[in-house]
Amino acid sequence: MKAMVAKEPGVAEYIEVPTPVPADDQALLKIHRNGICATDLEILSGAAGFMHDGSTSYPVRFGHEYSAEVVAVGKDVTEVKVGDHVIGEGGVPCKHCPECLAGNYNACRNIMGVGTLRTWPGSYAEYMVMPADCLYVLPDSISHDVASLLEPAAIGMNGVNKADIVPGETIVLVTGVGAIGLAAAAFAKHRGAKKVIVSGRTPYKLELAKKMGADMVVNPKEEDLVDVLMKETDGHGVDCIIECSGSVAVLDDCVEVLAKQGKLILISLYGKKYTNFDIDAFIFKEADMRTVMFHDTLDTIKAVDEGVDLSPLITRHIRFDEAAEFMMDLIKQERKENVKVMVDFD
Amino acid sequence: MKALIVKEPGQPEYTEFPKPVPKDDEALIKIYRNGICATDMEIVSGIASFMHDGTTSYPVRFGHEYSGIVEAVGKDCVNVKVGDKVVGEGVISCGKCENCLKGDYKNCLDTKCVGTLKTWPGSYAEYMVLPGRHLHVVPENISHDEAALIEPCAIAMTGVNKAKIVPGESVCLVTGVGAIGIAAAAFCKWRGAKKVIISGRTQYKLDIAKAMGVDVCCNPREQDLVELVMKETDGHGADCVIECSGNISVLDDCMASLAHRGKIVIVGLYGKPYEKFDIDGFLFKECSLDVVVDHAIPDVIQALKDGIDVTPLITRHIKFSECGDFMKQLLKEKTSDIKVMVDYDEFC
Numbered sequence: 160m161k162a163m164v165a166k167e168p169g170v171a172e173y174i175e176v177p178t179p180v181p182a183d184d185q186a187l188l189k190i191h192r193n194g195i196c197a198t199d200l201e202i203l204s205g206a207a208g209f210m211h212d213g214s215t216s217y218p219v220r221f222g223h224e225y226s227a228e229v230v231a232v233g234k235d236v237t238e239v240k241v242g243d244h245v246i247g248e249g250g251v252p253c254k255h256c257p258e259c260l261a262g263n264y265n266a267c268r269n270i271m272g273v274g275t276l277r278t279w280p281g282s283y284a285e286y287m288v289m290p291a292d293c294l295y296v297l298p299d300s301i302s303h304d305v306a307s308l309l310e311p312a313a314i315g316m317n318g319v320n321k322a323d324i325v326p327g328e329t330i331v332l333v334t335g336v337g338a339i340g341l342a343a344a345a346f347a348k349h350r351g352a353k354k355v356i357v358s359g360r361t362p363y364k365l366e367l368a369k370k371m372g373a374d375m376v377v378n379p380k381e382e383d384l385v386d387v388l389m390k391e392t393d394g395h396g397v398d399c400i401i402e403c404s405g406s407v408a409v410l411d412d413c414v415e416v417l418a419k420q421g422k423l424i425l426i427s428l429y430g431k432k433y434t435n436f437d438i439d440a441f442i443f444k445e446a447d448m449r450t451v452m453f454h455d456t457l458d459t460i461k462a463v464d465e466g467v468d469l470s471p472l473i474t475r476h477i478r479f480d481e482a483a484e485f486m487m488d489l490i491k492q493e494r495k496e497n498v499k500v501m502v503d504f505d
Numbered sequence: 506m507k508a509l510i511v512k513e514p515g516q517p518e519y520t521e522f523p524k525p526v527p528k529d530d531e532a533l534i535k536i537y538r539n540g541i542c543a544t545d546m547e548i549v550s551g552i553a554s555f556m557h558d559g560t561t562s563y564p565v566r567f568g569h570e571y572s573g574i575v576e577a578v579g580k581d582c583v584n585v586k587v588g589d590k591v592v593g594e595g596v597i598s599c600g601k602c603e604n605c606l607k608g609d610y611k612n613c614l615d616t617k618c619v620g621t622l623k624t625w626p627g628s629y630a631e632y633m634v635l636p637g638r639h640l641h642v643v644p645e646n647i648s649h650d651e652a653a654l655i656e657p658c659a660i661a662m663t664g665v666n667k668a669k670i671v672p673g674e675s676v677c678l679v680t681g682v683g684a685i686g687i688a689a690a691a692f693c694k695w696r697g698a699k700k701v702i703i704s705g706r707t708q709y710k711l712d713i714a715k716a717m718g719v720d721v722c723c724n725p726r727e728q729d730l731v732e733l734v735m736k737e738t739d740g741h742g743a744d745c746v747i748e749c750s751g752n753i754s755v756l757d758d759c760m761a762s763l764a765h766r767g768k769i770v771i772v773g774l775y776g777k778p779y780e781k782f783d784i785d786g787f788l789f790k791e792c793s794l795d796v797v798v799d800h801a802i803p804d805v806i807q808a809l810k811d812g813i814d815v816t817p818l819i820t821r822h823i824k825f826s827e828c829g830d831f832m833k834q835l836l837k838e839k840t841s842d843i844k845v846m847v848d849y850d851e852f853c
Contacts, residue, residue, distance in 0.1 A: 208785075257739070258765070265791070266765040407784070428785045436779040438753075441796060442771055448794040450787060 162284035163483055164218040168205030169490065171483035174218075179280070179288045183233040186291045188245065192307040193282050194224035194473075195486065195500040197337070198275055204490040208430070209276040222283035223249055223274040226306030229294075236291040244301070246309050248293040249454060251279045265453050283482065285504065295456050298464050304501060308338065308469045311499070313454035315343035315403070318424045319350060320458065321449045322399040326351025332388065332397040333357045333373075334413065335404030336364035338472050338499045339426055341371055343401045346459075348372035349467050356391065358384055359404070364498060367471050379412075388416045396421060396444075407433050417446050426451045472499045479504045507852075508630035509829055511565045514551025515836060517829045520564075524632055529579040530600060531634045534591060535852075538653035539628050540570035540819075541832070541845040543683070544621055549832050554776070555622040568629035569595055569620040572643070572652030582637035590647070592655045594639040594800060597625045610638060629828065631852050641802045647809050650846060654684070654815045657844070658808075659800035661689035661749070664772040665696055666804065667795045668745035672697025678734055678743040678762050679703045679719075681750030682710035684818045684844045685772055687717060689747045691815065694718045695808050702737060704730050705750070710843060713817050725758070734762040742767060742790075753777055763792050772797045821845045825852070 160178045165171055181187045201207035202221050209215045229243045239245055252259050252267035259267050273289075274281020281287065297306055318339075322331060324347060331347040333340050336359030347355045349372070357368040358377040365376040377387050388397055396418035402409065405427035413423055414437055423446060441448075463469060474497045477485050482502045506524045511517050527533045547553035548567050555561045575589045585591055598605050598613035605613050619635070620627025627633065643652045664685075668677060670693060677698045679690040682705030691714075693701045703714045704723040711722040723733045734743050742764035748755060751773040759769055760783060767790060787794075809815070820842040823831050828847050 257741075263765070410784075425784070425788055428788055430785065433782040433784040434780060436782045438756075438771070438779045439774050439776065442774055442798070445796055445798045447796065450791050450793060452788060452791040 160285040162220060163222070163479070164220050165203045166218045168217070169203070169487065171203055171486050173480075173483060176284075178286050181231055181233045181288045183235040184290055184292070185233045185288045186229045186236055186239050186245070186294060187231040188227035188287050188289060189230045190225050190227050190282050190285060190287060190504050191303040192226045192504065193222050193502045194307045194311065195482070195502060196224050196311065200486060200490050202275065203486055207275075214277050215275070219274070219278055220280040220284065221274040221278075222281035223272070224307050224310040225282035226303040227282070227287070230286070232291065238291040239294050239296055244297045244299075244303075244306065245294045246297065246306055246456070247273065247289045247295070248456070249273055249275075249310065251290055251293055283479075283502070295460060297460060300464055301460070304473060305463060305469050307501065308342070308472055308499065309456065309459050309463065310454065311338045312342035312346075312463075312469055313456045313459040314426060314451060315339045315401075316346050316455040316459045316462065317451045317453060318343050318401045318403070318426045319346040320455050321424050321451060322347070322401060322422055324350045324352050324399070328353055329398045330354045330392060331356070332400045332416065334400060334402050334409050335359060335427070336361055336368055336498075337403060340401070340403035341368055341472055341498065342469060343403055343426070344368055344373045345371040345467050345469065346462055347401070349462050349465070356388065356397070361495070367498065370471050371468070384412050385415050392418070395419075398422070399424065401426065403427060405429060407431055411437070414441055417444055419444050421446045423448045424451060425449070473501045474498045475500045476503055478502070506631040508566060509568070509825070510629070511548050511563060511567055513563045515549070515833075517549055517832045519829060522630070525626075525634045527577055527579045527582065527634045529581040530583070530636045530638070531579045532575045532582050532585050532591070532637050532640060533577040534573035534633050534635060535576045536571050536573045536628050536631060536633060536849050537649040538572045538849065539568050539847045540653045540657065541847060542570050542657065546832065546835060548621070550836055553621070560623050561621070565620070565624055566626035566630065567620040567624075568627035569618070570653055570656040571628035571633075572649040572655075573628070573633070576632070578637065584637040585640050585642055590643045590645065590649070590652060591640045592643055592652050592802065593619065593635045593641070594802065595619050595621070595656065597636060597639055600636065629847070631849065641806065643806060644810060647806070650816055650819060651809055653846060654688075654818055654844065655802060655805050655809070656800065657684045658688040658692075658805045658815055659802045660772060660797060661685045662692050662801040662804045662808070663797045663799045664689050664747045664749070664770045665692040666801055667770045667797060668693070668747055668768060670696040670698050670745065674699055675744040676700045676738050676741075676764075677702070678746045678759070680746065680748050680755050680759060681705060681752070682707055682714060683749060686749035687714045687818060687843065688815055689749055689772065690714055690719045691717045691813055692808060693747070695811065695813050700737065702734060702743065707841060709841070713843065717814070717817055730758045731761045738764065741765070744768070745770065747772060749773060751775060753779060757783070760787055760792075763790055766791050768793045768795060770795045770797060818844045819846045822848055825849045
């Protein structure tokens with residue numbers, strides 16, 4: 160079968176590898192779609208932190224935002240069957256470290272990230288295998304396009320869940336208009352937030368935010384975020400902020416616009432330290448800070464099944480055989496015009 | 506009646522005031538004890554931030570860590586009756602704003618703090634008045650000494666409550682060995698923490714913490730805190746860190762000591778920004794940060810009823826009439842006390 164690998168920094172190429180054979184507890188998946196994630200590009204460019212800390216090395220079998228069909232299963236598999244439409248966990252736990260033995264798989268000290276850290280072979284390939292208990296079977300209502308958006312969306316959902324939204328009361332600010340931010344805004348609205356405000360610097364992505372349910376959008380290039388939000392909330396500030404921009408520069412504004420007892424949810428990594436954090440202001444507000452590293456996949460499937468439409472996130476489709484060139488181009492030009500580029504394996 | 510006030514920075518002095526008369530919703534409280542708090546000393550010295558932001562001005566009727574007995578009540582006073590031993594909350598609602606009129610006193614729009622910010626007249630006085638809704642009755646068998654420790658202990662307890670300790674499982678690190686830190690460590694044990702580690706730079710305070718039931722003491726002058734925490738937790742780190750030192754330089758070690766999905770609870774203020782917060786390290790461990798402003802007074806009363814002894818925190822007793830001079834001396838030279846208790850027995 161054909162797979163795409165990040166061979167070395169800057170080089171993506173197609174290789175021929177044997178089609179994997181599922182072990183007793185595994186399923187063989189035929190990949191239908193795969194979304195291009197910023198992490199994929201960081202692996203390709205070499206910027207990803209885990210490519211430098213000794214944990215992971217080139218060539219990398221990357222890709223993790225996939226939608227697939229089960230085509231074979233090992234003899235012990237009970238969770239899925241041939242023909243099921245599935246997506247999977249972002250990491251495969253070792254099941255024998257102290258954390259795994261305690262059932263805290265997300266904290267597995269040997270976890271192999273699918274297509275990322277300590278690489279479990281990823282989904283830029285015609286086929287992949289996964290432990291069957293790391294898979295989610297999807298309802299028929301969900302298309303392959305939308306299914307491959309569930310992985311990033313499920314990170315947004317974890318942030319929304321940590322925001323403790325009270326229907327009809329909570330005012331939510333989402334900072335950042337990437338796929339995760341936009342999905343978080345849609346889910347916050349679905350959860351009944353009284354008002355969802357999205358801030359971002361790209362006008363057409365702000366338009367997408369509105370389309371996906373944001374009540375109000377702010378472009379901080381044009382308006383002062385703090386001023387606008389204080390006015391909008393009669394000086395109270397916002398009850399929760401879901402920070403999805405990954406930009407440390409946004410954090411000061413976040414701390415300033417939080418309401419008393421507000422919640423600041425941090426989703427993405429920053430790549431640098433947050434300098435001069437006004438911790439006393441944060442304490443005076445009795446605020447709290449929560450972080451997101453994982454997925455609430457089941458809630459995401461449920462929300463999508465209930466009608467949240469994630470498909471506007473896909474701003475471009477390409478074929479699998481175009482992906483290598485496309486991605487190498489993308490890292491050279493540092494273009495950010497797309498929200499989600501979907502790779503089609505049809 | 507006699508009250509101790511801070512007339513201007515550096516000048517605590519005794520003043521005669523008329524004995525207050527409780528309004529309809531208030532109780533008149535005769536004060537028996539008052540603990541000296543670091544905030545009191547910041548008001549005396551003038552460095553308290555609220556003395557500079559336009560909210561509060563000298564002279565200040567300070568004092569807020571008290572134990573008293575109700576001597577009279579207004580006709581609508583709730584919660585307490587004459588003869589009750591009481592302690593009170595630090596934040597007093599106005600009773601008149603739209604939220605108070607709805608009974609939502611916690612979100613009062615015009616609060617005053619007892620003896621501090623926007624000053625509700627405080628407890629360095631023979632008597633004070635307070636709305637009954639902000640008072641808590643203390644059982645008879647809890648001494649005035651213990652009762653006057655309830656206020657600082659209640660801040661510690663809120664921190665412990667926010668740490669969400671799982672009995673028999675959680676490992677807690679408390680940084681700071683003031684009254685709040687040591688009380689927090691003792692309450693972690695009371696809540697069933699599997700192991701409680703405390704860190705501080707003063708050996709005799711660590712010894713008091715040990716005597717109050719803390720499992721492991723660390724003096725970071727002598728050993729590396731993060732290393733010790735990792736050793737004590739088989740490399741997992743602490744499930745929760747309760748930061749009570751108020752020292753911004755401790756935060757890096759706190760963050761590094763946290764376990765996966767650990768929680769840091771900040772009790773206190775720093776007076777400066779956190780210069781370099783390793784936010785990615787915090788994210789990778791999926792940690793959370795919580796802060797404490799509130800007081801969990803009923804939980805402390807319960808802990809005291811359950812036999813937790815907080816009196817080792819009192820390292821000195823002085824008389825009310827000595828208090829002014831003691832504070833002036835304290836401005837010149839710090840003592841190594843944890844809690845100095847002011848005794849009002851001369852009026853009793």
